[in-house]
Amino acid sequence: MHDFTYRNGRLFCEHTPLDRVARACGTPLYVYSHATLMGHYQRLDRAFESIPHLICYSIKSNSNIAICRALSRAGAGFDVVSGGELARVLRAGADTGKIVFAGAGKTEEEIGRALEEGILFLTVESVGELGAIERVAKRLGKIASVALRIKPAVDPHTHRYITTGRAENKFGLDLEQARAAYEKAMGMKHVIPIAIQMHIGSQITETAPYVRAIRKVRPLVRQLQGMGVPLRFFDIGGGMGIVYRGETPATAKKFAAAVLPEVSGCGLHLILEPGRFIAGNAGVLLTRVLYFKRGTAKNFIIVDAGMNDLIRPSLYDAYHEIVPLKRSARKTIVADVVGPVCESGDFLGKDRKIQAPRPGDILAVMGAGAYGFSMSSNYNSRPRAAEVLVHGRQWALIRERECCRDLMRGERIPRFLK
DSSP states (O other): OOSEEEETTEEEETTEEHHHHHHHHOSSEEEEEHHHHHHHHHHHHHHTTTSOEEEEEETTSOOOHHHHHHHHHTTOEEEEOSHHHHHHHHHTTOOGGGEEEOOTTOOHHHHHHHHHHTOSEEEEOSHHHHHHHHHHHHHHTOOEEEEEEEOOOOOOSSOGGGBOSSTTSSSSBOHHHHHHHHHHHHTOSSEEEEEEEEOOBSSBOOSHHHHHHHHHHHHHHHHHHHTTOOOOEEEOOOOBOOOSSSOOOOOHHHHHHHHHHHHGGGOOEEEEOOSHHHHGGGEEEEEEEEEEEEOSSOEEEEESOOTTTOOHHHHHOOOOOEEESBOOSOOEEEEEEEOSSSSTTOEEEEEEEEEOOOTTOEEEEOSOSSSSGGGOOOGGGOOOOEEEEEETTEEEEEEOOOOHHHHTTTOOOOGGGO
């Protein structure tokens, strides 16, 4: 569900016409709906209201501090995976007691900052990292609360690049390794294992993989409790899918109906780490048509947004619906929607049936609120897009468009080249 609808042939975000925002801010432009963000968060929160739980928004999906501030005000916690993400949520006013820090390659500097800020826990991905956390905590005179990430070896039936819980993935520990790691943690003076964590992938449209994974981890939970491990939290990760093209992912209610029977009896506080589920359909990428090119094999609509702005189609062969901001009676054509980047992989959509374009028309790439701007780059020395947040009839620029000066910030010409 989202709050992007046509009214008299014009595409609106909530009560704001998007052509008006595009005229004011230019393109490429990311536009987010506050109502959609809040709606997705609140539906998931209500679905689990029968048990103690915490929703930690995964900010890798969309890390703008205004988005984080909106979710923090609604009561969300945060799942971060870097020192930069931690700095972002702190700037947004997050409750440090609702922050969990995952990631397979945390530096000692990042671990130290997290401990100094007093976050809820660090998610441990290897025995080596557990030792590093003990060293840093000892140096700082602190006790580090940790979770160990379990690799349940479950296939989530999603793209191979976004599976995270299979045996061949780099993340976490298998069940035997985890048991030994908990024993090791219990023997440390500056570490206390208060949680168990799992994460099986992203854009998962079925509930069955979660159920299988929880059932594989639950016996370990009982064993650890029997060993006296002071577990307080069961973090089942994120990865809930959304609709891009014809998928039928579980609603918040259906997801909760599948998960609650599996976790209700363990006596632990549940943590979820959704990102895409909250932000994905809350955002669109607006792009302007530059040229229409009729070819012998294909037609091409060349627009001003490229793979540097939205890499998902190029990286994952992902599908995003592409629609005009203004509907008309023009004929429909079939064309590839491509960008200005010098790569054959620079496309936003292939073989699309779309309203015949004219230079200056603006298109909306739907479902771009997650892993859109956050994965964008300056490839081809292209400034990154601006971002806008809409709230009813109000809207605000929440990130200025980069300029050429921004591209070269920090660069220096050495004296021997002068």
